[in-house]
Amino acid sequence: DVKVTQSSRYLVKRTGEKVFLECVQDMDHENMFWYRQDPGLGLRLIYFSYDVKMKEKGDIPEGYSVSREKKERFSLILESASTNQTSMYLCATLGQGALSGANVLTFGAGSRLTVL
Amino acid sequence: SQQGEEDPQALSIQEGENATMNCSYKTSINNLQWYRQNSGRGLVHLILIRSNEREKHSGRLRVTLDTSKKSSSLLITASRAADTASYFCATARSDSWGKLQFGAGTQVVVTP
Numbered sequence: 001d002v003k004v005t006q007s008s009r010y011l012v013k014r015t016g017e018k019v020f021l022e023c024v025q026d027m028d029h030e031n032m033f034w035y036r037q038d039p040g041l042g043l044r045l046i047y048f049s050y051d052v053k054m055k056e057k058g059d060i061p062e063g064y065s066v067s068r069e070k071k072e073r074f075s076l077i078l079e080s081a082s083t084n085q086t087s088m089y090l091c092a093t094l095g096q097g098a099l100s101g102a103n104v105l106t107f108g109a110g111s112r113l114t115v116l
Numbered sequence: 117s118q119q120g121e122e123d124p125q126a127l128s129i130q131e132g133e134n135a136t137m138n139c140s141y142k143t144s145i146n147n148l149q150w151y152r153q154n155s156g157r158g159l160v161h162l163i164l165i166r167s168n169e170r171e172k173h174s175g176r177l178r179v180t181l182d183t184s185k186k187s188s189s190l191l192i193t194a195s196r197a198a199d200t201a202s203y204f205c206a207t208a209r210s211d212s213w214g215k216l217q218f219g220a221g222t223q224v225v226v227t228p
Contacts, residue, residue: 042219090159104164107151
C-alpha cells in the first residue's frame with residue numbers, strides 16, 4: 001500500500017513565523033498535492049507537483065510556496081504565517097487505483113496548523 | 117472553486133439503515149470519485165465511477181452517475197457505527213488532468 005506521511009500532526013505557530021509542512025511518500029508516484037481543508041469549504045488545492053522541481057499553482061496559492069527537491073518529498077511553506085492560514089493541511093499523491101486502474105489520491109493523515 | 121456539492125450536509129441514521137448522499141457538479145468530467153474521512157484524519161478513496169458508467173458496486177457501496185444531470189449518488193447499505201465519517205465526492209475534470217476537485221462533504225453519523 002502507498003504510504004503518505006506528514007511529519008507533524010499538530011502545530012502551533014505565531015503570526016509572522018515561517019512554517020514548513022513536510023510530506024513523504026514511499027511509492028514512486030510523480031504527482032503530489034497539497035490541499036487545505038476548512039469547515040464548509042471542503043478541500044481546496046494549494047499547489048501540486050508533477051515531477052521533481054516542477055510545481056503548479058492550485059486554486060489558492062497565495063501566501064504559500066512549495067519545494068520538491070526529491071521525488072518522495074513535497075514540502076509546503078508558509079513564508080509568514082497569518083491567522084487566516086489556521087487550517088487542516090492534507091498532502092496526497094496520485095496513483096493508479098488497484099481496482100479501477102484510474103488515478104486516485106492517497107492522503108496523509110493531515111497536519112492541523114493553528115496560527116496565533 | 118468547488119466543483120462538487122454534496123447534499124445533505126449532514127445525515128443521522130440508525131445502524132442497519134441505508135444512507136444516501138448526493139453530489140452535483142458543474143463541468144464535463146472523466147470520472148467521479150468518493151472518499152471517506154474519519155474525524156481528524158486524511159481521506160480514503162472508496163470508489164470511482166467513469167463518465168461512461170451509470171452504476172458501480174463495491175461491497176455495501178453503490179454509486180450512480182447521471183452525466184445528463186451532472187449528479188451522482190452514494191448509497192451505503194446496512195450501515196454500521198463504523199461508517200460514521202464525512203464523505204466527499206471529487207471530480208476529475210476533462211480539461212484538468214490529475215487535479216481532483218472536492219465538494220464540502222456530507223457528515224454521516226450512525227448510531228447503534
